[in-house]
Amino acid sequence: MTAGGQENQPPAIAAGAGPRGLPQVLRGGWGRMPQPSAKDIPFIALLLGLSVLFIYPFLWLISASFKPRGQTFDNALIPHDWHWNYTGPKHPSPDPQYLFNVGPVGDWMWNSIWISLLGGILVTFSSAMVAFAFAYFRFPLRNLLFAILLGTLMLPPQVTMIPVYLLWNHIGKFTIEHSWLPHIGTGTQYPLWVPNLFGSAFYIFLQRQFFMGIPRDYFEAARMDGDSYWTMFWRIAVPLAKPALIVTFIFEVQAKWFDLLNPLIYLRDEVTFTAPLGLKTLVDRFNATGGGVGDFQVIMAGTVLIVLPMLLLFALFQKYFIQGISTQGRKG
């Protein structure tokens, strides 16, 4: 992971430096389309041609989601007949189904939303605490612990997947046997976000770089004023490292929103499903190879529904997506 040799240099978006050090294209933002000059035109045409390849699947998907049953795969960019496939009166199959009638789709979306947000917030702050400790304090075993932290980045998640599952299983058994306890364990959503309380190696590493970019004088001055370590962390380090914290937050929201494996392992009741697992359930049910019920328009509508929030997040935080990604290569 640490092929660089420049770890001590804070990345360009570290505190104080701001995005000014980056070229416009890496600073994010939507970018404006200036008036092209004549010599640009063939080049722009090439880029536009490529853009079609990258955009078309989205257009196809959105279009397919507004086609009636039976026309889903006619590949027309503009649907011949527009059809709202999301909500509608409840009729039994074989009548065309509506997305929100075939499963607790509202629950799935809400579960994904709160698990992503909560997970994002928790991992941002738990990682920040740890990153701050590694960046600021000098203490015995620091180098060893940091080496271990980097080592865990290499660990395939499968190695711990089974025992962690069994651990949750034991917790679940225990809470079922002691009925005064809330039920925590497999079959609940706790395993999806509770691990975020304990920081994550990748984010700790990322944030430590930012914290190290904060001049030590700031902290020394605060100590002179008699501030506690917590105040130094909360009032100085965290606000100055805000860009890194936002990057952590949106990366984790994205990771949680993408995750299929963990919900698949831990969740059992349809109402507790997250959006990706819910969509996978619909694919299994309506796909030709999974029973062949043939309501493909429902799958298309569901796919649009799980893509859209990410597009929204990207639209709002594009700057941080791009900056966060582009600094990864440098620290690497």
Added chain:
Amino acid sequence: MASVQAVKTAPGPPGARRWLSGFRERETWVAYAFLFPWIFGFLVLTLGPMLFSLYYSFTDYGIQQIAGVEQTHTVGLENYRQLLDDPKIALTLKNTFIYTVMMVPGTIVVALGLALLLKRAGRFAGFFRTIFYLPQITPPVAVGVLVLYLFNGQIGIVNKGLSLIGIQGPYWTADPSWIKPTLAIMDVWACGGTMVILLAALYGVPQHLYEAAAMDGASAWRRFKDVTLPMISPALFFCFIILTIAALNSFAQAYTAFFGTGSAGAGQGNEAALFYAIYLFQQAFRYFDMGFASAMAWLLFAITMVVTLVNVLVSRRFVFYQGSAR
């Protein structure tokens, strides 16, 4: 690891006694308080589970044991022997490697090409970068759905498009020899993250190197080969490792498109898309053969380590670190 050395620049008192005395300082305890979430998480969710996983890999731990019907028995190397015996292990490893070999270079080449175009695009780059990045934010389950329908051999738009230029496309999702290329193509489509990393690296190449090369009369290709490539090689190497690890663990796209709980015999899915991570998941959570699945996990760990080690050794020869003495 360079960054560990970097940490060493902190003045540390030599000698065991002074080292121990560090624990008497208040700052040490505060530091450990800050570290507590991670240390706790590491012990309970990483180190402990690793030890348990190692233990399980030598037992017959499965549904009977979890349900309390039977005792756990140690079975020696039986699970590891089964890794050799089970033809599906070889199959899944082969599938995973074929896919990795297509997906990693494909992604890097396309991402580098796009990054070079964006660098040249100058004023227009921001707009196109946004477009090229969009597939990266598409959830893998959605990508799996798109695989199924865009690439359907008969009605899919990909083959419709190909037929416009006179090519009869293959049966992407039905032909076992095209399933892995199809999945790799969708990954190349989502190369936006790699593209941005490489673009950042391209901007990091000092302009004066190009100017010097141009003065020597170097052609565009030579400038690319002798200046650009060496200068961005650390970023390329980083992408290479990250993508390789991602490919070895690939799960969600293939699982969505070709596996599932569908009742019509599709339960165990298409063997051409059976990646190692999917088979491991099936062994652990479909058949609840936790002992065997644990052995599989350790094999994956070993493979990841070997592949990364080889990458690092190879990189010693090819990766150029600016300002480093290596």
Added chain:
Amino acid sequence: MSRHHKRLLALLVLVVTASAAVITGTAVAHTHRAAAGTLNIYGFGPGDDVQENRAAYAASQLPNTKVNRPPGDFADQVFLTRLASGDVPDLVRMDRPRIGTYAAKGVLQQMDSCVPADVRKTYRVGALRALTYAGHLYGVPEFTQPVTLVVNQSALRAAGVPLTDASTTDKAKLLATTRKLVKLSGGNLTRIGFDPKIDSFIFFMLWVKWFGNQYNVVSADGLHAQLNTPQAIQALTYAVQLINAQGGWKKFLTFRDTWDIFGAGNPFVKDQVGFTPLESFFYNSFSNNSPNVDIVAKFFTNRRGGPISVFSGNGWVVPKGAKNVADACAYMKAVTSTQAWLTAAKKRYDARKFTGRTFTGLYTANAAADQKIFEDIYQSFGHPQFDKAVQVAVQAGRYGFEMPVSPGGAQLVDAANAAIQRVLNGQQTPTQALNQAQREAQAAIDKNK
């Protein structure tokens, strides 16, 4: 917005999401707590009208019990994780081939005393046998769907094929008829002549039987896999030959994946198939979605011309660790009782009649119910093709068989399906593939028994 407000807002978001997490988590959790008078069912979520009306009937027989039926079909993974975590359902509905495996693993309860002889005799003998492992009965059967041939008559007419030729009796003739009925345009299939459905396990069983009357994919005691018998190899070889005569598997599968078989535009309406074996529940779907479709129902015949059929079906079992066995026992008998089936059938008939259609009977493991539904409820609605279909489907029940219970049942099905896939994909010959499946299935049987 000032910094202070922003921070307050962030805090508020945190608090709201955290409390939502806790509330949602505990709310869901509590529905699973075992309590006296609660029956937790798994694998029987909300379904079609027949399912709902039977569920309502069964619930009415247990007036003091709260019945939980969370949505979702049976999945091994979910079932096993529930057993593992102590969140054991009281009653489970699953496919019959899996029951042997779970019974052998010791995770199901023996239900001999729950089903006394007079109740037992209402169920079909073969279906009960599929729920009996090592001399003990593990539950009660639900559906038993016989397979019959469905013929697209207009396709036959257009291709000049007489109806008598749409038959599985003669090997060479079936191949020739298939070639006549298949339609290709521009390299793509537009009509499958004959779909042997070999990629689905129960049809594979049917073809094996077809090649040698005595053979099943597993021995009668369930302890010996018979996946690589000469009959099985011949059956698979022949079925692949049928598919290859129609452009090969990739083309075939790609085309078939686009069918809307449960819709108004099903392949018989859209002329996408000549003839094919199908489970009997398809008649219900066709009569409702496309009452004017020009189909003919026939028996699937063996090579001497006699009718044969195969059953697919499911059953109800009680896992070890279930808290409410008494209610589970009562419920599973009630939901598969003659009265439950009759109630549901009558309601469906009334609903269909209202729209000028009919329903084509129910094909269950309760022979008495089937008989009564056919005699008392079913009525012609002026579409003779469905009257014929009902007659054929009802009679086919007499010629059906199903897989004997086996401790490796689920793995055997998996191994055979995978082997068939490998052959269809051209990766192995039938002999190689079935030899491998035989080894895998036998290993699973030996491990579980």
